[in-house]
Amino acid sequence: MRSAVIVFPGSNCDRDVAVALEQASGTKPHIVWHRDTEIPEVDVIAVPGGFSYGDYLRCGAMAAQSPAMRVVKERADKGVRVFGLCNGFQILTETGLLPGALIRNRSLKYVCRTVGLKVESADSDFTRKYRAGDVVRIPIGHGEGNYVADDETLERLEGEGLVAFRYAAVEGELGDANPNGATRDIAGIYNAKRNVLGMMPHPERAFEPLHGNTDGRAFFDSLVESLS
Amino acid sequence: MSQQQTLPPKDLPKEPPVTPQLGAEHGLKPDEFQLMLDIVRESNGRAPTVTELGIFSVMWSEHCSYKSSRVWLKKLPTTAPWVICGPGENAGVIDIGDGQAAIFKMESHNHPSFIEPYQGAATGVGGILRDVFTMGARPIANMNALRFGEPGNPKTRHLVSGVVAGIGGYGNCVGVPTVGGETNFHKAYNGNCLVNAMTVGLAQADKIFYSKAAGVGKPVVYVGSKTGRDGIHGATMSSAEFTADSESKRPTVQVGDPFTEKLLIEACLELMATDAIVAIQDMGAAGLTSSSVEMAGKGGLGIELDLDKVPQREPNMTPYEIMLSESQERMLMILEPGREDEARRIFEKWELDFAVIGHLTDNGRMVLKMHGRTWCDLVLAPLFDKAPLYHRPTEPTPPQPELAAGDFPLPAPASQLLLKLLGCPDLASKRWIWEQYDSQVMADTVMGPGGDAAVVRVHGTKKALAITTDCTPRYCLADPVRGGAQAVAEAWRNLTAVGALPLAITDNMNFGNPEKPRIMGQFAGCIEGMAEACRVLDFPVVSGNVSLYNETNGEAILPTPAIGGVGLLKDSTLAIGSGFKAEGDALFLLGETKGAIGQSLYLREILGREEGAPPIVDLQVERRNGDLVRGLIEARLLTACHDLSDGGLAVGLAEMALRGGKGVTVTGLEQADAGLLFGEDQARYLVTASATNAGEVESRAKAAGVPLTRLGTVGGDALTGLAGGPIPVAEMKRVNEAWLPAYMAGEL
Numbered sequence: 001m002r003s004a005v006i007v008f009p010g011s012n013c014d015r016d017v018a019v020a021l022e023q024a025s026g027t028k029p030h031i032v033w034h035r036d037t038e039i040p041e042v043d044v045i046a047v048p049g050g051f052s053y054g055d056y057l058r059c060g061a062m063a064a065q066s067p068a069m070r071v072v073k074e075r076a077d078k079g080v081r082v083f084g085l086c087n088g089f090q091i092l093t094e095t096g097l098l099p100g101a102l103i104r105n106r107s108l109k110y111v112c113r114t115v116g117l118k119v120e121s122a123d124s125d126f127t128r129k130y131r132a133g134d135v136v137r138i139p140i141g142h143g144e145g146n147y148v149a150d151d152e153t154l155e156r157l158e159g160e161g162l163v164a165f166r167y168a169a170v171e172g173e174l175g176d177a178n179p180n181g182a183t184r185d186i187a188g189i190y191n192a193k194r195n196v197l198g199m200m201p202h203p204e205r206a207f208e209p210l211h212g213n214t215d216g217r218a219f220f221d222s223l224v225e226s227l228s
Numbered sequence: 229m230s231q232q233q234t235l236p237p238k239d240l241p242k243e244p245p246v247t248p249q250l251g252a253e254h255g256l257k258p259d260e261f262q263l264m265l266d267i268v269r270e271s272n273g274r275a276p277t278v279t280e281l282g283i284f285s286v287m288w289s290e291h292c293s294y295k296s297s298r299v300w301l302k303k304l305p306t307t308a309p310w311v312i313c314g315p316g317e318n319a320g321v322i323d324i325g326d327g328q329a330a331i332f333k334m335e336s337h338n339h340p341s342f343i344e345p346y347q348g349a350a351t352g353v354g355g356i357l358r359d360v361f362t363m364g365a366r367p368i369a370n371m372n373a374l375r376f377g378e379p380g381n382p383k384t385r386h387l388v389s390g391v392v393a394g395i396g397g398y399g400n401c402v403g404v405p406t407v408g409g410e411t412n413f414h415k416a417y418n419g420n421c422l423v424n425a426m427t428v429g430l431a432q433a434d435k436i437f438y439s440k441a442a443g444v445g446k447p448v449v450y451v452g453s454k455t456g457r458d459g460i461h462g463a464t465m466s467s468a469e470f471t472a473d474s475e476s477k478r479p480t481v482q483v484g485d486p487f488t489e490k491l492l493i494e495a496c497l498e499l500m501a502t503d504a505i506v507a508i509q510d511m512g513a514a515g516l517t518s519s520s521v522e523m524a525g526k527g528g529l530g531i532e533l534d535l536d537k538v539p540q541r542e543p544n545m546t547p548y549e550i551m552l553s554e555s556q557e558r559m560l561m562i563l564e565p566g567r568e569d570e571a572r573r574i575f576e577k578w579e580l581d582f583a584v585i586g587h588l589t590d591n592g593r594m595v596l597k598m599h600g601r602t603w604c605d606l607v608l609a610p611l612f613d614k615a616p617l618y619h620r621p622t623e624p625t626p627p628q629p630e631l632a633a634g635d636f637p638l639p640a641p642a643s644q645l646l647l648k649l650l651g652c653p654d655l656a657s658k659r660w661i662w663e664q665y666d667s668q669v670m671a672d673t674v675m676g677p678g679g680d681a682a683v684v685r686v687h688g689t690k691k692a693l694a695i696t697t698d699c700t701p702r703y704c705l706a707d708p709v710r711g712g713a714q715a716v717a718e719a720w721r722n723l724t725a726v727g728a729l730p731l732a733i734t735d736n737m738n739f740g741n742p743e744k745p746r747i748m749g750q751f752a753g754c755i756e757g758m759a760e761a762c763r764v765l766d767f768p769v770v771s772g773n774v775s776l777y778n779e780t781n782g783e784a785i786l787p788t789p790a791i792g793g794v795g796l797l798k799d800s801t802l803a804i805g806s807g808f809k810a811e812g813d814a815l816f817l818l819g820e821t822k823g824a825i826g827q828s829l830y831l832r833e834i835l836g837r838e839e840g841a842p843p844i845v846d847l848q849v850e851r852r853n854g855d856l857v858r859g860l861i862e863a864r865l866l867t868a869c870h871d872l873s874d875g876g877l878a879v880g881l882a883e884m885a886l887r888g889g890k891g892v893t894v895t896g897l898e899q900a901d902a903g904l905l906f907g908e909d910q911a912r913y914l915v916t917a918s919a920t921n922a923g924e925v926e927s928r929a930k931a932a933g934v935p936l937t938r939l940g941t942v943g944g945d946a947l948t949g950l951a952g953g954p955i956p957v958a959e960m961k962r963v964n965e966a967w968l969p970a971y972m973a974g975e976l
Contacts, residue, residue: 012403
């Protein structure tokens, strides 16, 4: 599986996702600078977490206008797999690749913890190594993860099975199962063609035994199995 | 001196005459002011300009010159075979093997955080990050030690909220995990909160960057953010007590931009991978002044700067303002000649300002030009070697009585008292705080907040660093010598408890007004205790920071020598946590319990008394017990380990149950007194081992001569065996987690 990671000024999970992609696939991802106007031929493009452009103006808004994202959009339209984690999800909504928006957490505070995540469907290149209905534990870390969309969009997402992950209770975990107030507990969604995924949680932070939890490993293994 | 003017005289910045009153407004004492006049008269044959006054005042401020503390700091041990660079540089450097070095320091941002908590704390994080990456290290972990006033104080909630948001806002954006820390509340901090931030970085041992300039004629380069009018006089403000009008000092607080800091880290590390840099220094307190004076001064050279070339955020800034600005996210470096374009390309890629603003000279002077005129022409050496050095009078703290636990019987069943302690502000869970920090970015966090020490993998290796911050200020107030030793010993013990070999510390000395003999006596006592502990535990001080004048209207804070400790694990999988792991594991108390009740949390929280002598710190015993524990962990004989501190044995048991989500049954404690249950005797650990390994643990303890008591067995869902009946783990969790969120929501 050939992959690329887009790096913006202020990205800070670019190395983490690159490490996970390399360890899962055995191939080093291409690192693409936000000003690059070309991306090598790859099977999957990662838009990493962080604070692109300092989250100034609006999370993801400036990154969405970068030359590299214009190319990502073209590739996504051609069917290349694209996933955005955390700030990457925000960027994908700002580019219009995914519907809806991510606004301030209901608590108005940044929150970093491990949450329960229900896999809504295992029928995608990003999730086939999970089982539908599984509740896995994946860390989050964000201040703007509260997913919103108009009712029509939400109905379409639900009706077409485009909700990828929902926050869900895990036995023994404290606090609300929904950590940010997201509408219908939505933590991640697909585009209509299911080749683009955005999610707030960080599977790269639950990848190896050192993390104390390897529930995120299957995310990367799914891609490798689908695209190799 | 050049008198050529590019601006008509009427448009030049106006400078007021330098009078004793102006000197006083800059924080110079009358004799310091006179000394400055004499120095300038002797070298220049004239009175100083106001720019020169500004430069003298910041270089001679307590914050920059350590004039009250220097004579004492020299008493701390600072060397060991693994120390690459001790105090005096931006941060300390230790060898962690395989050609790698850990670089770390802790620094206070107390005064600004009290005035403007969000920006004060945020820029504290930014400043300590720069101290570390200035030396060539990629920051890999942040920690913090926070002290606030009593919860009932009207300002406390606002300060907690702002400081925590500021630390998170900065560290989260920069992408360095905040992996732990400590937070205490006490009325002595009502008028002065403490915000001590620590950064640990990782570098190649043969690629460390220092601040000593070398090479006459080499270019002086400014990179990072533009210079504005923020933070002028920050160093002076931090060198004085607060009075009722401290609110009016808000404009002296800097404003942070973590996005720019992130870019600055990446750009600096990219340039550092080349060999273009001769020397580099961040612009922290006293900004361009202290960075240029220190770099040239350490190299025994002179420096000439053209201030017109300094990137400026605002129009019409004066030389005085440019030199004293504490705008954030700026660095000064000396480059190899001819490498400017290569360096410029890197900084422009990261969209940062880059300007050659001057060059090194051989005349030992600092010359500042702007608008074609010279505004400062000083001999550099007196700025640091004639800085005042005070041997301030000290008054020892009177000894407090050693209390007998038998005189303080339990007023209620032990289980009830334990629940009360678990919900008190100092012991209540700080989850509300640390969930606002990204503790996992970089994906190397092995153990994050909420344990004895944080553990972070050295990226790309099997190794890990353990990091902790510790201090028990109430001990330091009652007996500064014991308190100082205890702070170092507890840091050593916390690192040991996760299986790390403790290597070195950074210290952040927070005290009141050093001009008061009682305060200076606390300082001297803490240093004495720390020095002894550092020696016995082979745990030298490699960097540090002093924050004095933490007083408001004459009320001083508790003496707070916060210790940041760093240790090494050869293998990150050795790190064990403090939560109970498995049903049936044998639980042992390791170390001796005499019932040290003086200054215990039990006395304060249950009986409302803050009195007595703090626990005795026997450093030889500390070392013996700790070395045994580390050996047991390295031999993989333990399943969990927790050091005992605040709240003693009972609280330690509860914390292990809370962290593991499992109960325990203990024996022999039904009739236990306050000393056994809540005494804070030092050098103790609670450890668990599988039934298979329990015998081996016992025989190793016996061989080492360490007292080991079999206390019970892990299992069930309650802490069972204390008077008053079993306490369900869920109940302890509810009580422990409830206080801080409820307090912050204004429900208490």
